[in-house]
Amino acid sequence: MRRAATLLRLAGLGLLLAFLLAPQLFAPLFAPLTEGGAPPIYDQGNLGMLALAHLATVLAACLGSTVLAVALGILVTRAGGQEFLPLSRAVVSFGQTFPPVAVLALAVPLVGFGEKPTLIALFLYGLLPIFENTVVGLRTCPAAVLEAASGMGMSARQRLLTVELPLAMPLILEGIRISLVINIGTATLGSTVAAKGLGEVIIAGLLSNNTAFVLQGGLATGLMAVLLYDAVAALERRLCRTARID
Amino acid sequence: MSSPGFLLRRPASARDAPALHGIDRLGALLTLVGAAGLFLLPFVAFKANRILPGDPRGLEQVLPVWAALTCWATLAAVAAVALLCANASLRLAAALAGLVVIAMALATAANALTPPHNRIVRVAPGAGFWLLLAALGLLATDAITRMRPGPRARVLLLVLFLGVVGLTLAHGTFDNVSVMREYAVNSSAFALAARQHILLSLGSLGAAVIVALPLGIFCHRAPRLQPGVLSALNIIQTIPSIALFGILMAPLGALAAHVPLAAAAGIRGIGAAPAVVALFLYSLLPIVANTVAGLKRVSPATVEAALGMGMTRWQTLRSVELALALPVILTGIRIVLVQNIGLVTVAALIGGGGFGTFVFGGIGQAATDLVLLGAIPTVVLAFSAAVLLDALVERLDRVRQ
Structure with a gap:
């Protein structure tokens, strides 16, 4: 069962790479979806480069969300920062109630067209899952373990770095994974304000009424999200194993 | 105090x-x-x-x-x-x-x-x-x-807030502020967009509940099929919204072209139909997953007790299992509703209407006021939905305790 799943993932990765590097191979598959001699494969840019730009935007935004959300999560679980918990929670959930399209549109007058509005929108949108999981992870550390750590003479800082964060790591990673997957899809919206990414392919398809473009942009993005989800899940499993052996 | x-x-x-x-x-x-x-x-x-x-x-x-x-x-x-x-x-x-x-x-x-x-x-x-x-x-x-504040007080606060804002806006206090200027120009389009936005988000939610609830119960009863159904629904979630809207335009357009009945029912390749179908598909996962999770929380002993009291399978499901799982199911519905209200803005790209028309119109004309005219009501709508459903979930939880 496990091996079949691994094989399936490798096949998916191979398929994605093949499509991004040599898209013309897939032209016969998409040709029936086009009308009036329209190109079956996106021809206004390099799909591989677009996918890389897409991934880079998502990873950069996710790095930002992770740093802020984990820092906030640590702050509000310390004795001195508990008063900030309700407010932090309100801010990060508001970040997700605010539709990304609106964030994009409002960021344009401030920072101009391109990647920056997308980065802001994805950054805000990705905070909630990471923050909530960090808080839950740090709060559910067994009290006995914490007492043992303090009893061993660890300072609060040492305890946080060597005991609490490693124990909370699987949950934090799960939060990052959720945020990544949501944002891979959401990043396509960035192309409405001229960010480079696979959304460009979809928008081009919508504008020229070419379903083949829409489908290939959508499927490539979806496949990327699934593969990334699995990759982080594998990382999580590995970390959990190490934690148990120690 | x-x-x-x-x-x-x-x-x-x-x-x-x-x-x-x-x-x-x-x-x-x-x-x-x-x-x-x-x-x-x-x-x-x-x-x-x-x-x-x-x-x-x-x-x-x-x-x-x-x-x-x-x-x-x-x-x-x-x-x-x-x-x-x-x-x-x-x-x-x-x-x-x-x-x-x-x-x-x-x-x-x-x-x-x-x-x-x-x-x-x-x-x-x-x-x-x-x-x-x-x-x-x-x-x-x-x-x-x-x-x-308890759930009732929170809803009351929300209603008060919306009431005061609504009254001042109606009174014309802010008529010279740029966003209200934009509203004055677009007032009839605004009313239409509001109706479309609410109908699209609630309509797709309603359809999703009708399908997802039985599907969740089925997954609970047949645990072997559960991983398959949930991963299929998970995969739908990874397809970006603009792509799903676009992908659905083709088959719905074909349907309208070849089946006169479908065309008469208002199904078209662009507009509301692909938006509703896409939102419906996105809505399935949270409701199915939460129905399964909610039913799992009900202890087998409770179910057996209900059956032992002479309740039929159907009665047990309705008045014991689903009743106990309701707060968790409603949490799923809350996620879906807030998500849908945000996603409907994207539907404007394929002619689905809603407040997104102003947002994208504003981007196109570089008019920030027009963007705000679309963005502010969307945020207020999403926020109100979140407060209302959170209050409902908490109330049900309290009643149960």
Whole structure:
């Protein structure tokens, strides 16, 4: 069962790479979806480069969300920062109630067209899952373990770095994974304000009424999200194993 | 409300930390943010027409001296309460007073800067106004959280808030503010967009509940099929919304072209039909997953007891299992509704209507006011839906306990 799943993932990765590097191979598959001699494969840019730009935007935004959300999560679980918990929670959930399209549109007058509005929108949108999981992870550390750590003479800082964060790591990673997957899809919206990414392919398809473009942009993005989800899940499993052996 | 009894009811986590020399640290942070908005950033932006970049104006430049002084004095008093006072009701009152003052200042500034009968000049809220709004809004949110209102009180607060905002807007207090200018031009389109937005989000939710609830029950009863169904639904979630909208345009267009009945029912390749179908597909996962999770929480002993009492399978499912799982299922519905309200904005790209029409129109014309005309109601709608459903979930949880 496990091996079949691994094989399936490798096949998916191979398929994605093949499509991004040599898209013309897939032209016969998409040709029936086009009308009036329209190109079956996106021809206004390099799909591989677009996918890389897409991934880079998502990873950069996710790095930002992770740093802020984990820092906030640590702050509000310390004795001195508990008063900030309700407010932090309100801010990060508001970040997700605010539709990304609106964030994009409002960021344009401030920072101009391109990647920056997308980065802001994805950054805000990705905070909630990471923050909530960090808080839950740090709060559910067994009290006995914490007492043992303090009893061993660890300072609060040492305890946080060597005991609490490693124990909370699987949950934090799960939060990052959720945020990544949501944002891979959401990043396509960035192309409405001229960010480079696979959304460009979809928008081009919508504008020229070419379903083949829409489908290939959508499927490539979806496949990327699934593969990334699995990759982080594998990382999580590995970390959990190490934690148990120690 | 300042009785010791009220102090005892405060959440242990919120106020345990000793304040620094009697100064509330959260209040200090919000005061800093508010002061930055008031003194470093423009309160309004004056634009000669709707697409020109704004000319920044400070509060003291746009208000008569007495008004500016009143405004500063009130905000200073709000800051003092935020810094020194621990009583949550007083903090809430101060935050609300601050909000009223900056709203009035905005309206006054807009009226003062707009020449009579001029329909071209725009006075837009500036970065300073938005920052003050954020600081005061957060102060109010924090105060409300500290008061721990029950579900009914929260809904009441929401209704009050919406009522006051609605009345002032209807009264025309803000008619000279740029967003309301944009509204005046688009008022009939706005009513249509509001109707479409609500219908699209609720319609797709309704359809999803009808399908997802039985599907969730089925997954609960047949655990072997559960991983398959859930991963299929998971995969749908990874397809980006604009792509799913686009992908559905082709088959629905073909359906409309070949089946006259479908075309007569209003199904078309562009417009509402692909939007509803896409939103429906996205809505399935949270509801199915939460139905399964909710049913799993019901202990087998409870189910057996119900069966032992002579209840039929169907009765047990309806009045025991589903009743007990309801809060969790509703949490799934809450996720879906808030998500749908946000996603409907994207549907405007394929002609689905809704507030997204203004957002994308605004991007296209580089008109920020038009973007705000679409964005603000969307956020208010999503926020209201979240508050209402959260209150409902909590109420059901309480009733059960």
